[in-house]
Amino acid sequence: xxxxxxxxxxxxxxxxxxxxxxxxxxxxxxxxxxxxxxxxxxxxxxxxxxxxxxxxxxxxxxxxxxxxxxxxxxxxxxxxxxxxxxxxxxxxxxxxxxxxxxxxxxxxxxxxxxxxxxxxxxxxxxxxxxxxxxxxxxxxxxxxxxxxxxxxxxxxxxxxxxxxxxxxxxxxxxxxxxxxxxxxxxxxxxxxxxxxxxxxxxxxxxxxxxxxxxxxxxxxxxxxxxxxxxxxxxxxxxxxxxxxxxxxxxxxxxxxxxxxxxxxxxxxxxxxxxxxxxxxxxxxxxxxxxxxxxxxxxxxxxxxxxxxxxxxxxxxxxxxxxxxxxxxxxxxxxxxxxxxxxxxxxxxxxxxxxxxxxxxxxxxxxxxxxxxxxxxxxxxxxxxxxxxxxxxxxxxxxxxxx
Amino acid sequence: xxxxxxxxxxxxxxxxxxxxxxxxxxxxxxxxxxxxxxxxxxxxxxxxxxxxxxxxxxxxxxxxxxxxxxxxxxxxxxxxxxxxxxxxxxxxxxxxx
Numbered sequence: 197x198x199x200x201x202x203x204x205x206x207x208x209x210x211x212x213x214x215x216x217x218x219x220x221x222x223x224x225x226x227x228x229x230x231x232x233x234x235x236x237x238x239x240x241x242x243x244x245x246x247x248x249x250x251x252x253x254x255x256x257x258x259x260x261x262x263x264x265x266x267x268x269x270x271x272x273x274x275x276x277x278x279x280x281x282x283x284x285x286x287x288x289x290x291x292x293x294x295x296x297x298x299x300x301x302x303x304x305x306x307x308x309x310x311x312x313x314x315x316x317x318x319x320x321x322x323x324x325x326x327x328x329x330x331x332x333x334x335x336x337x338x339x340x341x342x343x344x345x346x347x348x349x350x351x352x353x354x355x356x357x358x359x360x361x362x363x364x365x366x367x368x369x370x371x372x373x374x375x376x377x378x379x380x381x382x383x384x385x386x387x388x389x390x391x392x393x394x395x396x397x398x399x400x401x402x403x404x405x406x407x408x409x410x411x412x413x414x415x416x417x418x419x420x421x422x423x424x425x426x427x428x429x430x431x432x433x434x435x436x437x438x439x440x441x442x443x444x445x446x447x448x449x450x451x452x453x454x455x456x457x458x459x460x461x462x463x464x465x466x467x468x469x470x471x472x473x474x475x476x477x478x479x480x481x482x483x484x485x486x487x488x489x490x491x492x493x494x495x496x497x498x499x500x501x502x503x504x505x506x507x508x509x510x511x512x513x514x515x516x517x518x519x520x521x522x523x524x525x526x527x528x529x530x531x532x533x534x535x536x537x538x539x540x541x542x543x544x545x546x547x548x549x550x551x552x553x554x555x556x557x558x559x560x561x562x563x564x565x566x567x568x569x570x571x572x573x574x575x576x577x578x579x580x581x582x583x584x585x586x587x588x589x590x591x592x593x594x595x596x597x598x
Numbered sequence: 599x600x601x602x603x604x605x606x607x608x609x610x611x612x613x614x615x616x617x618x619x620x621x622x623x624x625x626x627x628x629x630x631x632x633x634x635x636x637x638x639x640x641x642x643x644x645x646x647x648x649x650x651x652x653x654x655x656x657x658x659x660x661x662x663x664x665x666x667x668x669x670x671x672x673x674x675x676x677x678x679x680x681x682x683x684x685x686x687x688x689x690x691x692x693x694x695x
């Protein structure tokens with residue numbers, strides 16, 4: 197035990213005395229930076245209901261935890277995340293999507309009407325989660341948007357399979373990556389435009405779509421109207437909003453956003469999907485969403501009635517391997533019992549769960565731990581990385597039954 | 599041209615985004631360098647980014663952020679202002695070594 201964790205262990209003496217300390221002490225220190233808490237506020241962007249403001253320009257707003265009681269996140273509660281401040285309102289009648297690139301033999305352009313009329317329309321429920329969700333809980337803190345738990349949402353997306361568009365564009369065997377550009381840009385010419393790419397194999401996956409509808413409605417402006425890329429199972433950095441260009445590339449894309457940003461150290465995470473054309477000796481682009489869960493109806497310091505049923509509710513999700521089990525613990529991880537899994541809206545969706553406890557008088561530490569079909573579980577201790585990605589540390593919420 | 603584009607983009611952002619009106623309510627800590635901080639940083643983003651990222655960065659951390667804004671994001675911040683920004687951010691929104 198180093199000095200730092202010793203100090204924390206002493207500071208958490210009550211839990212130690214109660215014999216409930218099984219998860220590492222450092223987890224209890226997971227809190228947003230003081231300056232983040234001081235500058236946050238509930239604020240409603242036009243067309244949105246109040247979300248937690250992290251920054252005004254570019255707009256970065258997260259969904260309050262209580263809103264995840266619904267397994268589908270309403271459009272007007274869906275989180276907002278932009279890198280660059282110039283975000284044009286795109287007229288759906290004027291919008292054009294160009295599909296080409298050096299590895300496409302039949303480049304073409306299409307309107308929203310063509311997208312909706314000339315291709316098979318498909319629907320999929322999928323979690324859109326920012327790579328940096330929970331970054332603000334990193335210990336030590338790392339710079340960036342200091343997200344809490346709400347830089348994510350789950351929606352029913354409707355659109356066209358990307359592979360159908362790529363087939364029409366004459367994608368060649370030499371295609372290695374598919375690059376996306378959106379209508380947004382920075383305030384300065386000199387700022388690198390936000391372009392991202394995905395491997396050709398991921399673009400050809402039947403679940404990857406160009407979505408023009410979200411939960412039965414047009415996409416909100418803040419979430420990428422009139423159309424965005426949806427890459428089920430992968431983090432939201434690839435889900436290009438307001439997409440205007442799709443390019444089929446025979447060479448890897450190179451720019452700040454793909455080459456430097458959104459990277460995780462190699463070997464630290466049990467990642468299944470690889471993005472080999474972008475890997476370096478040290479790091480690799482983030483790919484799939486790590487298995488995770490969120491307790492949605494219990495808050496720190498909550499007082500509950502001793503001896504009465506306490507329904508603990510939450511959601512669990514992963515990259516599409518499927519949630520196999522959600523364990524719930526009230527004793528800080530000493531013992532776990534399986535929660536009851538709710539409606540299955542597909543392997544890329546939030547999966548609701550609940551667990552009924554009947555706590556006797558006393559103090560409890562509530563935790564949930566999701567496991568998936570790939571054999572992965574949430575981590576007890578933060579896997580630190582400089583950009584604060586892939587945070588799936590098991591929550592610890594202290595409650596009191598009296 | 600660049601300046602023209604910048605002001606155009608900022609005006610377009612103002613027109614298209616009611617949210618930026620509330621930027622006016624952001625109050626950074628008052629010091630001699632505050633006007634330089636607001637003038638430089640606000641070109642591209644609201645200054646609540648500074649508040650949000652406090653207080654956990656040492657001087658080297660803030661220095662890296664300024665360097666990123668200048669060399670990666672293309673922010674035209676003079677060397678004199680870079681020094682002012684670094685002093686201010688370290689003192690008002692950073693932590694000691």
